[in-house]
Amino acid sequence: MKKVYESAAEALNDLLFDGMFIAAGGFGLCGIPELLLQAIKDNGARNLTFASNNAGVDDFGIGILLQSRQVKKMISSYVGENAEFMRQYLSGELEVEFNPQGTLAERMRAAGCGIPGFYTKTGVGTVIAEGKEHREFNGETYILEEGLSVDLSIVKAWKADATGNLMFRKTARNFNPLAAMCGKVCVVEVEEIVPTGSLDGDHIHLPGVYVHRIIQGTHEKRIEQRTTRAAA
């Protein structure tokens, strides 16, 4: 069962369709599937819904799909860095569903783990709780949040072997393993495909069972807020 594909286009093109629901890993511009996003832009699939913590910046990340008007709806927690996003949102061209960041992460994991709903304290007493079931456990009030299943997961990892085992690097892990879990199909871009057997089984962050297709490529890995201190 071959999982390694030659290019982002080869890995994605037969999977994409108009109106599909996609989960993307990444936090800000850190650990985003930049090559797969570009391939979706090149493909031209439209009316897409994205579950992604952020929406990129104007010319990088999901931002490039906003510019090309391929995105119908975003499910996100924070979208402050994107002027085109704001324009489309305020003009009503783009639907937005805000999720608390931890709720979004847990909804992805839940769907991947066969859990259709879970209770959380997050958002009780806020607009997030409106219309959701409230329930008491041990005298405290919680709301019901539902698992978030998608058609396609797009993920950025550091290393993969040919069986799909993944390692992430530092804070580029973030939403990537969770996005990987919640999709019917999961496509991953990595910096390096290493020989099967070269990853220690105890160091693998996401087992290959979650990964259907892998591509290797060169990543820009843009930095959003370059902050430094004076050398000592």
Add this chain to the structure above:
Amino acid sequence: MKKVYESAAEALNDLLFDGMFIAAGGFGLCGIPELLLQAIKDNGARNLTFASNNAGVDDFGIGILLQSRQVKKMISSYVGENAEFMRQYLSGELEVEFNPQGTLAERMRAAGCGIPGFYTKTGVGTVIAEGKEHREFNGETYILEEGLSVDLSIVKAWKADATGNLMFRKTARNFNPLAAMCGKVCVVEVEEIVPTGSLDGDHIHLPGVYVHRIIQGTHEKRIEQRTTRAAA
């Protein structure tokens, strides 16, 4: 904030009390907190409730606390290897609550993650579902299971640093990270305490925030079913 203790007794004695609820890691005899269990036996605390996938064998693991009659109730998924367990269970001396293995694991994780309840398909239509809320999601029936919070977590890991970061080894990981999450206090026994900074942050299986006390000791690591094949 000192986390490293000299002995299992020193780490446990001021935490133990009669009637307390303890979660223990391990699967069969693999990855069980054998030194901490012995310290609980030596301490003599009684009427204990244990959440643990298994109940050890007669003279090892939780079995030693059954022999000393310190256990009032077990929440487990499989307890087949323990004659004294069966004697106490059939005579009504020991309460037993069976949980499906995946439900038990998820209940521990949920409690540790601030999730008081979640829905699962596991057990629908069986005795496990009796008395539990049933709910439909997308036309399928699920039951509500609750998070499992305990007074004390006892855990076996492979390596720790002084800040409590843990690594487990192979299938000895099993329930250990989950048991660690669900307790008010978590005490861990390891084979080796390594200098802080010598574990790669990407290889840490359980961050130190979950770990309150650590001891290092020598482990028997008994094998339950030694199976081999002929050499080639």
Add this chain to the structure above:
Amino acid sequence: MAWDRNQMAARAALELQDGMYVNLGIGIPTLVSNFIPEGITVTLQSENGMLGTGPFPVEGDEDADLINAGKQTITELPQTSYFDSAIAFGMIRGGKIAMAILGAMEVAENGDLANWMIPGKLVKGMGGAMDLVAGVGRVVVVMDHTNKHGDSKLLTACTLPLTGKAVVDRIITNLGVLDVVEGGLKIIETADGVTEDELRAATAATIV
């Protein structure tokens, strides 16, 4: 004539497809790994936290930290990964494991499965069986067609407490292969030297 344990396992191995992730139960299902067809790669999951279980170790190589769900010492393979029990069952419950091959005490014609307890006898617990039958893509049962008293284990309705409701897809016994379909069980094939009449006669469940 009928299939022996190894023949049943060999027949069950024909259910495997290239690239599948599969969970094998204890007993005859474990033998299935000896009969994986040439040219097919399957990855075996062990629900205690491992994908890619290898064969038993040679003597002297046993590792107390490396066991399967039957608590037997095993070995790892180049692609082996380890994870905790919540993730192990997350992938089971989430449908990431394509198939489970399990033993059973009873199977009903609607796919109900009983394989974890006999009231009044020793109760050892369901372990991971309830999660597996609820979560995996396809459940294949491998068991003897009749119990030691000669009574059919394929029934119109289970008499024992259930492990799962309407969860079994296919049953492989010493007498043949049957699928759970609308209205009852359908004979897919008979074992070597077993006639369809013999299989019907040994089956209490409705055959359609």
Add this chain to the structure above:
Amino acid sequence: MAWDRNQMAARAALELQDGMYVNLGIGIPTLVSNFIPEGITVTLQSENGMLGTGPFPVEGDEDADLINAGKQTITELPQTSYFDSAIAFGMIRGGKIAMAILGAMEVAENGDLANWMIPGKLVKGMGGAMDLVAGVGRVVVVMDHTNKHGDSKLLTACTLPLTGKAVVDRIITNLGVLDVVEGGLKIIETADGVTEDELRAATAATIV
């Protein structure tokens, strides 16, 4: 006279206790890490998946894979560990993080907090703020006492959409420190050169 940003951060740092795991919000809360008292070890959590955040890197050492929740490049420490966002918020929601120090737009006398949106203005999203205030052991707000129009940000009831209901424990402003208690806010201390009367006069919330 009143406290400046650094003095507010220094005062907030006195909330820290040895061994604490703490989450610091963006803005003045981030400055708190510059004032951690001598002899006290605290571990800073960043909700994008890191425990043990270090200082900004020196120029040339920036790593695109190593940022904090404000998306700034940072460094790691010897005890740093990384994990995914579900675990990051699991430890927040599960009460494993002892304290969050956050900014705010408004705080009400019952502890209600508003810090994520102004209706009719740009809505950027709540990020992790709702999870933090719902989950951590103690919520300390650090903010200016009044807005740019001179109106009190400590109110009898919030006018903006809430981030959390009855979640704030302590408020540190440029004028002093107040706790949320039964019936309203209680003055714990006043800033250098600020009288209790001045603080009361600048506060719309009930002071008990």
